[in-house]
Structure formats: C-alpha cells, structure tokens
Amino acid sequence: MKILLCLLIICMLVSCRANNNNDSNERYDVVIKYLETPLKDKRPLKNDSLIVVFDGNFNKDTVDVYINGRYFKQMILTTDEIDGTAGSLIAIKYNKIKNIGFRINGGKLIFIEPEKEHYNFRLNYSEDTVTIQFYRLLPASM
Numbered sequence: 001m002k003i004l005l006c007l008l009i010i011c012m013l014v015s016c017r018a019n020n021n022n023d024s025n026e027r028y029d030v031v032i033k034y035l036e037t038p039l040k041d042k043r044p045l046k047n048d049s050l051i052v053v054f055d056g057n058f059n060k061d062t063v064d065v066y067i068n069g070r071y072f073k074q075m076i077l078t079t080d081e082i083d084g085t086a087g088s089l090i091a092i093k094y095n096k097i098k099n100i101g102f103r104i105n106g107g108k109l110i111f112i113e114p115e116k117e118h119y120n121f122r123l124n125y126s127e128d129t130v131t132i133q134f135y136r137l138l139p140a141s142m
Helices: 002-026
Strands: 029-033 049-056 061-067 070-077 085-093 100-104 109-112 120-125 129-135
Touching: 061 085, 070 085, 109 129
Parallel strands: 029 129, 049 120
Antiparallel strands: 049 085, 061 070, 061 100, 100 109, 120 129
C-alpha cells in the first residue's frame, strides 16, 4: 500500500512539473504606456468605436478578447511580413467600454481600462513582452 501511495505521489509531481513547463511558453510581461498618452492631440476621430491594431511577432497565435468582463471573440493572428501588422479589432462604441482584456495563447489576462478620452491603441506582441501604446489617431503606417 505504501508503495502504491508513493508511486501515485511521484506521478502527480511529474505531471505538475510537465504542466508548468508547458505554461512557460505562454507567459509574457505586460507594459501599458498610460503615461505616454498623447493628451494634447485633440484631432477629431472618424469613428466612435475602439480600434486595436495588433503587431509584433504573432505566428498563428490565439487571442481571446473580453469586453466589460465578458467574452467578445477569439482571433487567430499571424504577422504580415510586409507591413508588420497581424490584424485589427474594431470593438463596440468607445463610450460603452469600461474595460477590455486580452489573453494570448491561454496566458495571463491583459486588462486595460481605457482613458476617458477616446484613444485607440496598438498591442505589440513579442515572445516575452506585450506592449500597449495609446493613440488618438493610429499612425498611417499601421
């Protein structure tokens, strides 16, 4: 009986360790550049929806999107080698968005509470860092 219990404990430890190794590819640091929000940019916006542009190193990566704490949609993104973007998301009306969240490849939730002023943003993904940059109007190159 003791041998069986020891084997069971060893199997559980090995299984937990294997799961932790699989999760290491799904971890990333998050940098949200709230301080660099272009507060003086008062150009009028052409739409009333939040636009998110994805760029960086996406390669058939799964992005789950949550708006106001509820699941919104899933996107499979791959970065285009020519323009460097992986896609974009036009969400619901900006004034109805209290928060927005992203989960890349089942990793940790990236939670953003947009500024009260209407800003769009860019989500740049590399293998170990996600950077969020706010824009009044997205740069023409995006």
